Each structure stands twice: as structure tokens, then as C-alpha cells.
Amino acid sequence: MPCTVITGAFWGDEGKGKIISYLALKDKLDVCVRTGSVNAAHTVWDKGKRYALHMVPAAFIYEECRLLIGAGSNVHIQQFLKEVEETRVESRIGVDYQASIIEEKHSIQDRTSAHLKGIGTTGWGVGPAIEERVRRTAKLAKDIPELQPYLTDVAAEVNQAIDTGKKVLLEGTQGLLLSLFHGTYPYVTGRDTSASAICSEAGIGPTKVDNVLVVFKSFMTRVGAGPLPGELTKEEALKRGWFEKAAGTGRDRRSAPFNFELAKKAVTINGATQAALTKLDVLYPQCKGVRKFDELPPEAKQFVNKIEEQTGVPIVFIGTGPDALDIVDRRE
Numbered sequence: 001m002p003c004t005v006i007t008g009a010f011w012g013d014e015g016k017g018k019i020i021s022y023l024a025l026k027d028k029l030d031v032c033v034r035t036g037s038v039n040a041a042h043t044v045w046d047k048g049k050r051y052a053l054h055m056v057p058a059a060f061i062y063e064e065c066r067l068l069i070g071a072g073s074n075v076h077i078q079q080f081l082k083e084v085e086e087t088r089v090e091s092r093i094g095v096d097y098q099a100s101i102i103e104e105k106h107s108i109q110d111r112t113s114a115h116l117k118g119i120g121t122t123g124w125g126v127g128p129a130i131e132e133r134v135r136r137t138a139k140l141a142k143d144i145p146e147l148q149p150y151l152t153d154v155a156a157e158v159n160q161a162i163d164t165g166k167k168v169l170l171e172g173t174q175g176l177l178l179s180l181f182h183g184t185y186p187y188v189t190g191r192d193t194s195a196s197a198i199c200s201e202a203g204i205g206p207t208k209v210d211n212v213l214v215v216f217k218s219f220m221t222r223v224g225a226g227p228l229p230g231e232l233t234k235e236e237a238l239k240r241g242w243f244e245k246a247a248g249t250g251r252d253r254r255s256a257p258f259n260f261e262l263a264k265k266a267v268t269i270n271g272a273t274q275a276a277l278t279k280l281d282v283l284y285p286q287c288k289g290v291r292k293f294d295e296l297p298p299e300a301k302q303f304v305n306k307i308e309e310q311t312g313v314p315i316v317f318i319g320t321g322p323d324a325l326d327i328v329d330r331r332e
């Protein structure tokens with residue numbers, strides 16, 4: 001802190017929502033900015049309730065945090081309004097005037113395109129909505145009556161917050177390997193997902209960032225088509241307890257063991273200064289609920305040390321369960 005960018009290392013679903021919600025509560029974040037769009041679901045557990053957030057920033061669980069949606073985002077109006085009500089954040093959420101709007105027609109275009117079906121998109125219409133923005137025919141948040149109460153200049157708010165020493169978190173979506181530029185093209189999402197792009201979408205320059213926190217999961221998963229080195233069969237994934245379903249679309253997630261080369265790539269392109277490792281309890285059940293590094297089993301510690309050695313970044317957070325507070329925080 002004061003300004004941290006959080007970004008996924010692989011194909012999304014690394015557990016960014018959980019790390020953000022921990023930071024929100026623990027560090028008492030002042031501002032959290034969401035980037036990207038409705039295709040990404042960030043899972044947050046709060047007091048036994050599970051939220052799969054497509055629009056509202058995951059830091060909502062800290063009640064003092066100002067929540068913002070950046071100019072580079074695409075806003076799905078119905079989903080936004082639904083989540084604002086569900087999370088009761090009406091008085092503290094803002095949407096940039098220039099965020100663009102994702103409409104039903106974009107979702108239809110997404111779902112009826114044979115090419116996009118082959119890529120295995122989420123069907124929310126994010127690719128077509130971005131195409132429309134590039135053609136300069138998109139609707140913007142400032143044109144939408146339902147969004148009037150929320151409109152703000154996100155770039156101005158965030159820069160001012162940083163300049164006055166507030167704690168700001170920029171929340172990325174998906175992971176580096178789904179980046180339009182750096183991922184497994186054409187099996188990627190419609191935007192760059194790297195730390196620089198997250199800053200650009202929010203409206204801050206690279207010199208304003210203190211920390212880039214890259215989130216690794218202890219094994220890799222991907223939904224949709226495209227390469228996944230070391231992919232396991234579904235039977236093997238089930239046997240290992242790695243089998244997951246997507247928080248947003250309910251599709252099966254494919255899985256594979258952690259890949260050090262890919263982790264290194266994510267660290268390099270994001271310019272990561274720190275890392276988080278989630279779901280260590282899935283690999284090593286004895287880790288469940290542990291909050292002190294010394295209490296982890298030796299194999300788990302070795303795995304953490306090996307990732308640090310190979311990638312050159314310290315793993316400062318280790319996820320040991322679904323609750324926001326199931327974490328080993330090594331900053332202390």
C-alpha cells in the first residue's frame with residue numbers, strides 16, 4: 001500500500017476475490033477500483049454467505065471502502081443494480097462517466113457466433129461490447145438514466161486518493177494468460193489483463209503504483225478452449241480434489257499442476273513485486289485454516305519456497321481456506 005494492483009497469473013479464478021476481501025478487512029482499504037467487465041466473477045465469502053461478484057468490487061465487505069468502476073470497464077446495467085442491492089453499497093459505489101455499456105445485443109452476438117463458441121467465451125458479450133467501443137458507437141455510463149446517481153470521475157478520485165496517502169487497490173480480472181496481448185491467443189478474453197492495463201482502465205499512471213501483487217493458485221485451472229500444459233483428466237482432477245466449476249457460468253474448469261515457467265512469465269509481464277498463493281489446503285489438506293507459516297506441513301513450505309526461488313518474488317499471502325480470514329499473512 002498505498003497503491004496496489006492485484007492481478008491473476010494464469011487463466012483467472014486464482015482466488016483474487018478472496019485476497020482482495022482479506023486486504024479490505026485487514027488493511028482497511030479506502031478505495032477499491034474494479035476493472036474489466038461482467039464476464040469475471042470474483043468469489044467472496046462474508047459471514048458464511050457466498051457472493052459471486054460480476055460488477056461490485058470485492059472489497060465491498062469492508063464497510064468504509066469507497067468502491068469504483070473505472071473508465072475502461074464495461075458496465076452491465078441490470079447486473080450492476082442487482083449487485084448494488086445485494087451488497088447494500090448504494091451510498092459508496094461510483095461508476096466512471098466514460099465506462100461503456102454492455103447490452104443484451106452483445107450477449108446475443110457472443111452466443112450466436114460460431115467463432116466465439118469455439119473459443120468458449122462466457123457468453124456475456126464482452127468481446128462484442130469492446131468491438132462496439134472500438135467502433136466508437138458504444139453507449140457510455142453518462143448516457144444511462146439508471147446510472148446517474150453513481151456517476152463520478154474515477155481517475156480524478158483515485159489519483160487524489162493516492163496523492164493524499166489513502167490505501168487504494170486496483171482489482172484486475174481474469175489472468176495474464178487470458179490477456180488479448182500476452183495470453184494464449186486466440187483463446188483469450190477481449191482485453192489486456194496485465195497490471196499495466198488495469199492501471200490504464202482505472203486512469204492512473206505507472207509511477208503511482210507501489211505494489212503489484214500477482215495471485216497464483218496452487219494448481220492451474222481454465223474454462224473454455226485453448227492450451228493448458230499438463231492438463232489432467234476430469235477423473236484425475238476429481239481424485240486429487242482439484243475439480244472446480246466456474247463461479248460465473250457453472251462450467252467445468254479444466255485443471256493442471258502448477259507450472260513454474262508460466263508463473264515466471266506472469267511475474268515478468270506484470271512487474272510483480274509480491275505474490276499470493278491460494279488454495280494451498282487443496283494440495284495439502286493439513287494446511288486447512290492455518291494462519292501461521294510455521295504451522296504449515298514441510299511439503300507445503302517447500303512448495304512455497306520453490307515458487308519464490310523460481311519466480312524471484314516473495315509469497316506474502318497464502319490462502320488456507322475459503323473464508324476471507326483463512327490466510328497466512330507473512331508481511332507481519
Ligand code: IMP
Pocket residue numbers: 011012013039040041119120121122123124125126127173174178187188189190223224225248
Ligand atoms: P470472454 O471473456 O467471455 O470473451 O471469454 C474468453 C475466454 O476467457 C474464455 O475461455 C472464457 O472462459 C475466459 N474467461 C473470461 N472471463 C473469465 C473469468 O472470469 N474467469 C475465467 N475465465 C474467464
Ligand code: MG
Pocket residue numbers: 012013040041042043247248
Ligand atoms: Mg472467477
